[in-house]
Amino acid sequence: xxxxxxxxxxxxxxxxxxxxxxxxxxxxxxxxxxxxxxxxxxxxxxxxxxxxxxxxxxxxxxxxxxxxxxxxxxxxxxxxxxxxxxxxxxxxxxxxxxxxxxxxxxxxxxxxxxxxxxxxxxxxxxxxxxxxxxxxxxxxxxxxxxxxx
Numbered sequence: 001x002x003x004x005x006x007x008x009x010x011x012x013x014x015x016x017x018x019x020x021x022x023x024x025x026x027x028x029x030x031x032x033x034x035x036x037x038x039x040x041x042x043x044x045x046x047x048x049x050x051x052x053x054x055x056x057x058x059x060x061x062x063x064x065x066x067x068x069x070x071x072x073x074x075x076x077x078x079x080x081x082x083x084x085x086x087x088x089x090x091x092x093x094x095x096x097x098x099x100x101x102x103x104x105x106x107x108x109x110x111x112x113x114x115x116x117x118x119x120x121x122x123x124x125x126x127x128x129x130x131x132x133x134x135x136x137x138x139x140x141x142x143x144x145x146x147x148x149x
Contacts, residue, residue, distance in 0.1 A: 002076075003067045013074025022080050023139050029076035030135025036070045040115035041124035081138050 011029070018025055044066075051059060078100060085092050116125045 004071045005062045007068045007071025008075030011072035013075075014072070014078045015076040015080050016083065022084055025080045026077050026135055026138045029073045029080075030131045030138075032073040033070060033131045034135075036073065037128040037131070039126050040066070040070070041121045077135065106113060 002013055015025055020028065047062075051062065054062075082093065085096050099137070110121050111127070114126065
């Protein structure tokens with residue numbers, strides 16, 4: 001969890017510094033999360049089986065290395081969208097934080113329930129689909145470039 005928070009914080013930090021428009025950052029990060037999630041659904045079971053007897057330190061380093069790309073990508077959409085909300089309607093920023101917090105709590109519990117019902121790969125694929133849908137909504141409806149107005 002600490003690694004995920006660290007790398008998502010790094011993603012949040014670099015989101016505004018990328019040479020892309022906010023729409024481009026959202027598109028790249030959400031599609032990136034979906035692709036990495038699908039890759040992990042197929043790759044992680046094989047990797048875990050191969051490294052079950054590896055030394056503890058190596059497994060920790062590998063876990064952090066695997067968390068880094070997806071954590072950084074997951075950290076990008078929220079601050080990018082939040083910056084837009086702040087410019088467009090600053091009074092909705094507290095609502096954005098509230099909705100994000102509620103969604104985080106509900107999704108963590110729901111993911112456990114869904115994994116018990118359908119398995120981890122089902123949750124991986126569902127999460128990938130939700131990121132793509134969320135990215136599309138943010139891309140198409142929320143953030144309009146000045147040339148689009």
